[in-house]
Amino acid sequence: MEYTVNVRMNEHLFLRDPERSDLGRKIVREGITLFGEIGLEEATFRKLADRMGTKEASIYRYFENKHRLLVYLVTWYWQWLEYQVVFQTNNLQSPHEKLDRILRLLIMDGMNATAGNGADSIDLKTLHGLVIREASKAYLTRHVTEDNRQQLFKPYKDLCARIANVIREHQPTYPFARSLASTLIETAHYQAFFRQNLPSLTDFDTTKDETQLLEFLRHLLFSTLEKPT
């Protein structure tokens, strides 16, 4: 059985829906690789246009500016991840097992490489790397309140709320389920970043895989949930 899961994006994120044209899908796809390759600050719409063989002005017709494109990509990731959480924890009996599955999703442990159909498929590994480096810049701005009013962070909140629910399922008396959920998400990301770039801020062996990070998160999560408050 073949199927694709479509993510419905917040309409404030774009001027013209990039999912509805080849050019739009290409902006998203190439945007991920450009941001991934040279980083958000070095990236410009001109460079993106050149790489795509199109014009700056064409990209501006889809996205108001670079920041909106970033938020688009990052929220796409949150929504994709929330779907994975729902899908992969479905029919698991124990909340413990669900949480374990969620942690493995957060570090993209053993994920398949792409999402979506053929040429327009999204390179999830690259997107994950982008999220690790740039996702926090989506909200660490002066206009966070305004963006929040436009519901731009709803996918992040939804993901967080969903994880918090599983936490409460496992330990109904724990009073900081949402903070713990957001901490797990953020910690998964910057510990991965530190492991790669500033390894002395971690205890992980850079030459090995992310198993140690997973161990760290697992221990953090389950010890916290076991101890009464």
Place this chain on the structure above:
Amino acid sequence: MEYTVNVRMNEHLFLRDPERSDLGRKIVREGITLFGEIGLEEATFRKLADRMGTKEASIYRYFENKHRLLVYLVTWYWQWLEYQVVFQTNNLQSPHEKLDRILRLLIMDGMNATAGNGADSIDLKTLHGLVIREASKAYLTRHVTEDNRQQLFKPYKDLCARIANVIREHQPTYPFARSLASTLIETAHYQAFFRQNLPSLTDFDTTKDETQLLEFLRHLLFSTLEKPT
């Protein structure tokens, strides 16, 4: 007894030592308030110069660019904080008590408002707010490896290592002391940011003080250290 503690800054951070002239100290002081008021992305050296009644070119004589000034401010904070950790945990008998003191430092619980002498004193509350919003941008860049080679993040690593040592003092068998230390620092910051700006990502009452954040961190830390690995 009057005394001031001087922080020796990495010389790669500036072109001319801002501590050694009135103009330089003013750049640092006003830089903190400007970044604090309008945020890093909106801030420019032109705006900073206008606000100071000086010229753009004069600021460029001290700092290569905006990012270096950011790193300067942020690392100043890390060094100041490490000193506070050393000072305030000195002569405390139990590592548990030391860790508790460290957590309170991380959220700036009951800190006095300024550091340094008179007119050149640094507004710590504003700097703390700046660190919460902007500190991660100091390392979340493409040139992190190069900056790291220039030791720009040494103060952060030193602080982290010091906290990790207290963690090991309290629980010698815990294998992730450094990751836990960096997690505590980061979590203290973005949970404070979320509390202020995206409160549904937390369980904290925005109308109250940071006590709940402290409770969250305390529980996270001590439950993790109690449980065997």
Place this chain on the structure above:
DNA sequence: AATTTATGATAGTATAAGTATCAATTTTAT
């Protein structure tokens, strides 16, 4: 008093960010 050093004032370049226009092309509706 002489000399080095720091700052102010002004000017200039390169790139980024964003807008506007219009013709050419593609898509959609009839």
Place this chain on the structure above:
DNA sequence: ATAAAATTGATACTTATACTATCATAAATT
């Protein structure tokens, strides 16, 4: 199949940012 509508390409602007350069003046050193 044809007309109408929407999309894209191509070009050209405007404004702002991020610097660099120069030189006169002021301040601090020797």
